[in-house]
Amino acid sequence: MKKIVPLLLACSFALLSACSSNELHDSYAKYQDQTASDLYHSSKKDLLADHPNRAIKKLEALNALYPFGAYAEDGLINLVYAYYENDDADAALAAADRYLRLYPRGNYSDYAYYMKGIIAFKQGFSWIQRRVGVNPAPRDLTNLKSAYLSFNELVTGFPTSHYVPDAIARMRYIRNLFAEKEIGIATFYYDKKAYVAAANRASDVVVHYNRSPWVIPALTIMVKSYRKLGMTEMADNTLKIFQASYPNSKRLKRLMR
Structure with a gap:
């Protein structure tokens, strides 16, 4: 009896495998007579003709029927x-992740990271924000953080890729949004007379986003907060940094009065 159980299990697995295989082929029955080359080149024509839905069906069939063929990576x-x-952003991200798992240093790995960044970047803005130009900085920046990480993978891993310049520009934009959000929080704390929290948030901008245009507002909040707290030395030292870095700033002149 002990020998029968493994045999039954083996038969069960074989049956499940056969059923799965049959279901797979049934799903793509209309494409079974087409070669990998046929599916690939036909899908490219669909993409060029702006028919992505048609291309998706053929590329999914290519992926399922010829997973290890010559057109697998390109497909x-x-x-x-x-x-x-x-x-279909979720499906696009899943496909990009799958590509990077299968081909971590593939011919198009830079493009996969770039597309992950682009998709997450687009998700960082709601339809209405894109339509009317609403500033996303005060809102949740989770998707934009994901975009930044993907762009950073591209820039550090594939520095010669022709997608890098656009990725760097988008990273700079995202960093500025992060800095702006921090300034918004620092301002909120300052208005609520939570001067320690305001100074700390503003200091984070100076340290982590020192090339952003929000450093000047950050230094301003720091000086004002330290003064409110009676921390004269800290206020004076911050003011000296302000003077050395931005001597012509209007905000600086107001603080000097």
């Missing part, structure tokens, strides 16, 4: 783009 990266063009 998978095209699937990322097709999903993106079809406004």
Whole structure:
């Protein structure tokens, strides 16, 4: 009896595998007579003709029927783009992640990271924000943080990629939004007379976002907060840094009065 159980299990696994295989082929039955080359080149024509939905079906069939073929890598990266063009961000991100797992140093790894960044960047702005130009800084920046990390992977891992300049520009924009959000929080604390918290938040901007345009407001909040706290030496030292870095600032002149 002990020998029968493994045999039954083996038969069960074989049956499940066969069923799974049959279901897979049933799902793509209409494409089974097409070669990997046929599916790949036909899907490219669909993408060029702005028919991503058609391309997706063929690329999914290519991925399922020929997962290790000559067109597997190219087909998978095209699937990322097709999903993106079809406004299916979650599927596009999943496809990009799958590509990077299968081909961590593949021919299109830089593009996969770039697309992950672009998709998350786009998700960082709601439809209404994009439509009317609402500033996203006061809102949740989780998606933009994800975009920043993906762009950073691209920039550090593939510095010669032609996607790098655009990625760097978007990273700079995201960093400025992070800094602006911190200034908004620091201002809130200052208005509530929570001067220690205000100074700490503003200091984070000076330390972590020192190339952003929000350093001047940060230094201003720091000086004013230290003065409110009676921390004269800290206020004076911060003012000296302000003077050395931004001698022509109007905010500086107001603090000097």
